[in-house]
Amino acid sequence: MVKICCIGAGYVGGPTMAVIALKCPEIEVVVVDIAAPRINAWNSDHLPIYEPGLDDVVKQCRGKNLFFSTDVEKHVAEADIVFVSVNTPTKTQGLGAGKAADLTYWESAARMIADVSKSDKIVVEKSTVPVKTAEAIERILTHNRKGINFTILSNPEFLAEGTAIADLFKPDRVLIGGRETPEGQKAIHSLKNVYAHWVPEDRILCTNLWSAELSKLAANAFLAQRISSVNAMSALCEATGADVSQVSHSIGTDSRIGPKFLNASVGFGGSCFQKDILNLVYICECNGLPEVANYWKQVIKVNDYQKMRFVNRVVSSMFNTVSGKKIAILGFAFKKDTGDTRETPAIDVCKGLLGDKAKLSIYDPQVTEDQIMRDLAMKKFDWDHPAHLQPLSPTSNKQVSVVWDAYEAIKDAHGICIMTEWDEFKNLDYQKVYDSMQKPAFIFDGRNVVNVNKLREIGFIVYSIGKPLDSWLKDMPAVA
Secondary structure: OOEEEEEOOOOOHHHHHHHHHHHOOOOEEEEEOOOHHHHHHHOOOOOOOOOOOHHHHHHHHEOOOEEEEOOHHHHHHHOOEEEEOOOOOEOOOOOOOOOOEOOHHHHHHHHHHHHHOOOOEEEEEOOOOOOOHHHHHHHHHHHOOOOOOEEEEEOOOOOOOOOHHHHHHOOOOEEEEEOOOHHHHHHHHHHHHHHOOOOOHHHEEEEEHHHHHHHHHHHHHHHHHHHHHHHHHHHHHHHHOOOHHHHHHHHHOOOOOOOOOOOOOOOOOOOOHHHHHHHHHHHHHHOOOHHHHHHHHHHHHHHHHHHHHHHHHHHHHOOOOOOOOEEEEEOOOOOOOOOOOOOOHHHHHHHHHHHOOOEEEEEOOOOOHHHHHHHHHOOOOHHHOOHHHOOOOOOOOOOEEEOOOHHHHHOOOOEEEEOOOOHHHHOOOHHHHHHHOOOOOEEEEOOOOOOHHHHHHHOOEEEEOOOOOOHHHHOOOOOO
C-alpha cells in the first residue's frame, strides 16, 4: 500500500489530502501537525476550517484510509510520498523584510524529514514558495541524507476558498514540476498516477521545477491584477458617473478578457494574493529587474488605496466624523463561504474607522469573536505564523463588539458597511433595518450586493463602489 503523509493540517493540507483519500481508497493518507488542538478538531465533528462539502469528504474517509495525527516523525518515516504544506509567511525583519518569504518552517520540516527517514522518499512542495526553494530544500536533504534518496517535486495548489472541494474534484489543471533527470521523471510519474485516479490526463501538466514554482506566483499575481484593475476603474466611474458593473460586464464579454475577477469591491484579501505578489517583487528585485518589481508593486498599492478610499468615503459622508457613532460591520471573512480572515479588507477598514473613534458592531456568520479581536490587534504578517507563535488574544476592545445576529449589529447604528458578500446580506428585511437605525441611515456597500434603488426608496443614503453617487454623497467628496 502506498503511504502518503502531509505535514501541515491547514487550509491546503487538510482538504487536499481528504480528497486524495476519497479518490484513492487503496492509498493510506495521514495528515500530521504539531498543533494538537488543530488535529483534535480534524478528528472531531467540528472541523477547524469551514469549507462547503469538506465535512462529507472527511467523514467518508476518516478512520479508513484518512488519518490525522500529531505523531509527525512516525508517519513521515513510514511514508513513500511526503507533502509539505507548512506556512510560508512574509518576513517581518531581516533581509527582505516586508517582501521575502520566510522559509523557517519549510527548512525545519526538511531537516526533520532527513533526520527521521529510513527509506527513499518523494518530497512534494505544496506550500506556495519562492522560485528556487526546491534547490535549497534539495541541498538540505542531500547533505543530511545518510544514504537515502530524496526527490523533490513542486505541486502548487490553485484552490479558491469557498469552492476548494469542487476545485479539487474538477481542477482546471494539476501542475507537477520536477527535475529533468531519470529520478525526477520517475517521481513525476508516481505523483501523476495518484491524481490520475480522477483527473483527466490532459489536465495534469508536467514541467520543470522552476516553472511550477513560478506558475503559482504568476497565477495569483494575474488574478490580483485584474481585481486592482477593475477597482481602479471603480474610482474613475464614481468621478464620471459611469457604472462599474456595466463597464466590467461590457469588457468581460470580450472573449480575450473574459468575465471572471471583474467585480469591483473594497479590495482583495486572502492568504495568497498580497503575499505572493510581495514575493514576486522581491524575486524581481534580487534578479536586477526593478521595473518589473515596480509594476507588480502597483497592484498592491491600488488595493491599499481602495480600502482607504472606502474609509474616507464613510467618514466624509457622515459629516466628516464617525467619533462615538455606532457602525455595523456586516461580514469579516475575506469572501463568502469561508471563515478565513487572512488579509481580509475588513481589518484595514475597521482599523481606519477605529482610528476615527467609531464604535463597531461586527457580525459574520463564520468568524469567531476571538478571531476578530485577534485580527484587529495583530501586526501585519503576524497572522501567517502558527497559532502558538502568534500574539496572545487581546483583552476586549471597548470600541468593538461582536454579535451573532445581523439585526443586533445594525440596531441603533448610524451606518452599515457590507464587507463580505454573504448571501444573507442580500436578503435582509431592509425596511426593518431602516426603522431600527439612527437617521440619516447610511449603507456603504463594499461588495455591491444590495439593490441600490430599492434602498434609496426606503430612505437610505447608499454608497456602492463604482456606481453613480447618491446626490448626498456628491456634496461630500471623499478626501484623499
